[in-house]
Amino acid sequence: MIKPRLISRKGAASLALLASLSLTLIGVPALADTNSSAHNRSIPIDSNVITQHETKILGKRVKYSATTGTQPVWNSEDEAVATLFYTYYQRTDIKDNTSRPLIISFNGGPGSASVWMHVAYTGPRILNIDSEGFPVQPYGVQTNPYSILDVADIVFVNPVNTGYSRVLEDADGKMPSKDEQQKMFFGVNADIKYLADWVNTFVTRNNRWRSPKYLIGESYGTTRVSGLALELQSRQWMYLNGVVLVSPTDIGIERDGPVKAANRLPYFAATAWYHKKLDSELQNKDLTELLPEVEDFTINTLIPALAKGGFIGLKEKREVLAKMARYSGLSEEAIAQNNLDVSTSFFWKELLREEGKTLGRLDSRYLGMDEKQSGDRTDYYAELTSWLHSFTPAINYYLREELNYKTDTKYNMFGNVHPWDRTNNKTGENLRLAMAQNPYLNVMVQAGYYDGATNYFDAKYTMWQLDQSGNMKDRLSFKGYRSGHMMYLRRDDLKQSNQDLREFIKSSTPEKGEPAMYRR
Numbered sequence: 001m002i003k004p005r006l007i008s009r010k011g012a013a014s015l016a017l018l019a020s021l022s023l024t025l026i027g028v029p030a031l032a033d034t035n036s037s038a039h040n041r042s043i044p045i046d047s048n049v050i051t052q053h054e055t056k057i058l059g060k061r062v063k064y065s066a067t068t069g070t071q072p073v074w075n076s077e078d079e080a081v082a083t084l085f086y087t088y089y090q091r092t093d094i095k096d097n098t099s100r101p102l103i104i105s106f107n108g109g110p111g112s113a114s115v116w117m118h119v120a121y122t123g124p125r126i127l128n129i130d131s132e133g134f135p136v137q138p139y140g141v142q143t144n145p146y147s148i149l150d151v152a153d154i155v156f157v158n159p160v161n162t163g164y165s166r167v168l169e170d171a172d173g174k175m176p177s178k179d180e181q182q183k184m185f186f187g188v189n190a191d192i193k194y195l196a197d198w199v200n201t202f203v204t205r206n207n208r209w210r211s212p213k214y215l216i217g218e219s220y221g222t223t224r225v226s227g228l229a230l231e232l233q234s235r236q237w238m239y240l241n242g243v244v245l246v247s248p249t250d251i252g253i254e255r256d257g258p259v260k261a262a263n264r265l266p267y268f269a270a271t272a273w274y275h276k277k278l279d280s281e282l283q284n285k286d287l288t289e290l291l292p293e294v295e296d297f298t299i300n301t302l303i304p305a306l307a308k309g310g311f312i313g314l315k316e317k318r319e320v321l322a323k324m325a326r327y328s329g330l331s332e333e334a335i336a337q338n339n340l341d342v343s344t345s346f347f348w349k350e351l352l353r354e355e356g357k358t359l360g361r362l363d364s365r366y367l368g369m370d371e372k373q374s375g376d377r378t379d380y381y382a383e384l385t386s387w388l389h390s391f392t393p394a395i396n397y398y399l400r401e402e403l404n405y406k407t408d409t410k411y412n413m414f415g416n417v418h419p420w421d422r423t424n425n426k427t428g429e430n431l432r433l434a435m436a437q438n439p440y441l442n443v444m445v446q447a448g449y450y451d452g453a454t455n456y457f458d459a460k461y462t463m464w465q466l467d468q469s470g471n472m473k474d475r476l477s478f479k480g481y482r483s484g485h486m487m488y489l490r491r492d493d494l495k496q497s498n499q500d501l502r503e504f505i506k507s508s509t510p511e512k513g514e515p516a517m518y519r520r
Helices: 009-027 178-184 188-207 221-233 257-262 265-274 285-309 315-328 331-338 344-350 383-402 427-436 456-466 491-507
Strands: 003-006 046-056 060-074 078-090 102-106 123-126 141-143 153-157 213-218 243-244 442-448 478-479
Touching: 060 188, 078 188, 102 188, 123 383, 141 213, 141 315, 153 188, 178 188, 188 221, 213 221, 213 491, 221 243, 221 427, 243 478, 243 491, 257 285, 265 285, 265 315, 265 344, 285 315, 285 456, 315 331, 427 456, 442 456, 442 491, 456 478, 478 491
Parallel strands: 102 153, 102 213, 213 243, 243 442, 442 478
Antiparallel strands: 003 046, 046 060, 060 078, 078 153, 123 141
16 A cells, blocks of 8 residues: 655645545535546655565575655755655665665656666566567566666666656646746756755665665666766765766767768668678678777778768768778668768668668667658657557556556656757766766766667767766776667676676775775
8 A cells, every 4th residue: 555655735635535535424425526626646745665575686585675656856945846756676685785785777768767777677577578678478577587686776766757757736736837847857957956856865765875876877867867976966965986878868978960970880780780781791790890890980981081071082982982881781872872971760761671671760670661661761660669568568567566556647658848958968077077076986888789869889989078088987888788779678688788787886886995086
């Protein structure tokens, strides 16, 4: 049963409902039918449900508790303006969690719930899919034998309007206007500000101030956690040990023009290799042998060539065309018609056009079928429909039937958060500054080779540009996987990516008594 800690601000409606129930009990006709607000669907502002579990991780038994609940967001006047739904996993078969790491997990969108990494990556239960990540029935969840819960506790946070998280009415029972909501929640910096305050409350309530702390974010979640690293340090006085960027966005680091166009080629090559569209010499190489060759061509030849625009020499252009075609699996004619600047949307349509198939955006291993073979963009994203197919029933079943959190509120896989204010995005610089100020802070980037939305080479480029001085490069690391945006859906990568997290946590947790300081 959900145990609310605070009464919803729909006080009048609640009193009306209580009055109606009382009258019914003494035989007086109920009045609830005339008061529709008494039946409004809502989520408790402050609640939790705790369940106890046991699992096996890496062959060893692990006991843990799962706390599902809501925790308020307060404004500067200490008024509850929203409530965030979260799930908190805590290992219970250890005596002292003082030195036990805490992972705070966010997904992206913006507007996406925490469902993806929750029931597919680091949590103790993952959805039923096949070994490559495709839906299977019956829908539901299974044990995650690779979860990092053996080495760290995890809280999965749903920002406003995602999952069960919602904006609240004001004291007069009115919802804030769309403009007011945007200023409070729906923008790069507003998002970071209110989430930092929420994290402070969560850490305080759960007595985790002494624990080593880590942020992990996926996709737009990487923008979120990059900004949070400095916001938590500067405004909440909370210092982190690590930040993990899964399939990162640009985090405010520009890569326009020739760099933006050229950086797609290594992703094209990886995808073409996967679909066996390269010549036999390249196809016979392992992917990790092929990609450094393509990356070298991209940096040293393609970017300079694209920078010359229409003034590139004819001989040089022919040579570049031939190499691009060889590495991408596309024809020289198709690349030439795009002036060497091949968009990802055209690539998803073109590579398997003759077979009548299209490629997924976030994971190009997934195939789709369009109404027409012609055109330069796909009718839909094949991977996203596949993921929603398997994730939606799994999370709705899991929260209600295994974690016992029961509500009529709809679980928003994607919530209404737009328009999103993207101005003044300095999150990459904020992460760099947080690292400079905190010698303990390390960053790891994880990316899938077949991700066409936030491609792995852009992720590398962002990491390279994060600290142009090179003074902190020993605290920056990159891990690549043979899958897409959610690389953990592929079973082999689920195992490896969780192991990479374990090793990252271990390497970034200092020895007892080791000071946070720079040495000359």
